[in-house]
Ligand SMILES: CC(C)[C@H](C(=O)O)[C@@H](O)C(=O)O
């Protein structure tokens with residue numbers, strides 16, 4: 097089988113981790129004679145913006161459209177405002193390609209220790225399903241009385257039944273398909289009194305179609321605390337765009353850090369390409385040093401393989417990552433070692449062959 | 452000196468912890484001959500709502516107005532929707548009395564251990580200043596196309612220059628007054644593109660008046676992760692209403708749990724009464740068992756004493772709490788013991804006399 101992947105290495109450590117990711121893809125094709133990857137790299141990043149005045153060409157989305165998947169490194173550079181780098185590249189891709197599911201596993205890998213004193217691997221193994229197209233990231237709103245003492249800004253959170261139903265239903269289906277019995281929906285209907293009660297209603301409606309799954313609505317403040325105090329109580333957590341964003345960075349922290357956390361921006365219907373990216377940013381502070389942790393990217397590729405239906409290969413990648421972590425000899429500085437990005441990437445690739 | 456306090460014990464464990472709080476106030480007056488407290492209790496809670504169809508009488512706010520301070524236990528009961536119990540009692544008090552500062556210390560008490568493996572007491576000692584009157588809790592918005600597949604809800608986040616300036620300035624002043632050098636402002640201007648850039652601008656403007664304080668704008672997702680990975684990097688954290696809500700529950704978790712976390716809803720100008728309340732809710736699951744941890748309430752009373760200018764007494768209360776925790780013999784179940792609410796309260800009161 098033949099898969100095509102559009103690759104956007106991006107800024108900062110993005111190209112460094114992506115280089116390792118692409119080597120991994122080659123090794124996979126090498127190991128599994130029956131499949132191949134055709135990749136095409138797109139130089140859309142903040143440097144491109146400085147040269148062209150935009151993050152991607154006018155027909156950027158059209159050019160990505162034919163690919164099976166998109167691989168993204170990281171976007172953002174000092175001096176280019178986020179509302180440009182993010183709103184002109186990542187968010188248009190998520191939205192135009194109906195990648196309404198942002199799938200983010202929170203799982204403590206074997207070989208690593210959680211910063212939570214009393215939590216073991218079995219306690220930290222769940223998935224957050226983040227709504228990825230609407231809600232708090234609406235782009236709607238503005239300012240009034242600019243420059244006066246009466247200045248104000250309004251930001252509209254926009255939640256549609258359509259948008260909520262599809263993400264909630266996906267989450268229940270995911271729980272069912274993976275044999276999980278608990279679904280937790282993040283809410284804040286005690287403080288946010290229009291959008292969140294609407295969200296709650298739809299969660300309750302849909303939950304009645306899944307009598308075998310225990311559904312819990314939990315306020316985002318308490319839920320954040322529970323990620324620390326009792327992460328073992330979660331199987332599938334579904335959350336709005338903003339709440340999912342917060343919970344997954346927090347989740348990354350409780351399983352050992354942002355250098356490890358993968359994500360898939362998924363269009364479940366496969367009408368459009370899905371995009372896989374590490375959760376971490378471009379990390380200008382360590383860019384160019386060759387010490388970024390490539391695991392978040394390699395794990396994202398593992399998720400990409402799952403999405404393409406190559407579940408055995410996806411598992412092979414994740415198992416190899418864990419093997420190397422258990423061996424413990426090759427680690428980047430963020431997880432307590434002295435290895436470079438490439439060294440850790442190579443160790444994982446070699447492990448693919450050994451398995 | 453004579454102080455008056457309106458007391459709203461509330462629902463669930465509220466009355467249980469408040470009983471202990473009121474005993475403590477008596478002991479303080481007893482120890483310090485020169486001061487006295489006049490308290491009046493108001494039975495406004497969900498039971499009151501069931502009987503009267505409202506959470507407090509029509510003139511409720513007027514009746515609270517003359518008091519120096521308000522002490523609140525906890526509000527909320529199964530069967531009464533939060534948008535009633537919260538929006539008709541807590542939020543009107545916070546807003547009408549211009550309690551625009553919600554002050555929430557994140558401090559690991561001596562004698563307790565953090566759930567974070569490598570963090571010590573010195574690593575966990577900062578304060579979150581939460582905006583308490585506007586932002587995401589705006590009460591503005593609504594729904595369209597109700598009951599159709601096209602239904603949608605809009606919630607307006609409303610941020611005013613006035614509202615942002617006063618909370619940010621308060622935070623810088625607090626840092627200065629307490630000899631702190633770092634101020635971190637929670638933002639999300641990369642995803643939320645109208646209100647948060649406005650917030651950022653004002654933070655930057657005001658920071659120029661405080662050249663000795665190092666100001667950092669940190670996205671709420673990363674900031675939540677940092678509460679786990681490097682809490683030692685914070686002195687004063689200022690956050691919007693929602694972000695402050697999330698950060699403080701999370702902060703409570705990393706210093707040992709919600710049973711310990713106090714808060715002050717403060718009107719710094721003292722034109723109106725300020726309100727002190729534990730962060731925890733009414734906890735229906737343990738209500739009536741007499742095992743709720745009273746420390747959050749007692750610490751809130753310590754903050755109340757600080758606010759009244761009785762800093763030595765505030766310190767006496769907090770020191771006594773820590774003494775009892777260090778001794779380690781009397782603890783409620785949430786912190787690993789078998790004591791009741793009253794037993795722990797009594798132990799702390801007895802310690803007041805010993806000090
Ligand atoms: C009850 C609820 C609305 C409240 C809030 O979010 O403000 C509570 O969580 C708090 O933190 O005081």
Ligand SMILES: CC(C)[C@H](C(=O)O)[C@@H](O)C(=O)O
Pocket residue numbers: 182186341375641642672
């Ligand atoms: C860059 C930013 C807008 C983005 C988000 O909040 O979605 C990032 O934090 C993420 O989680 O993918």
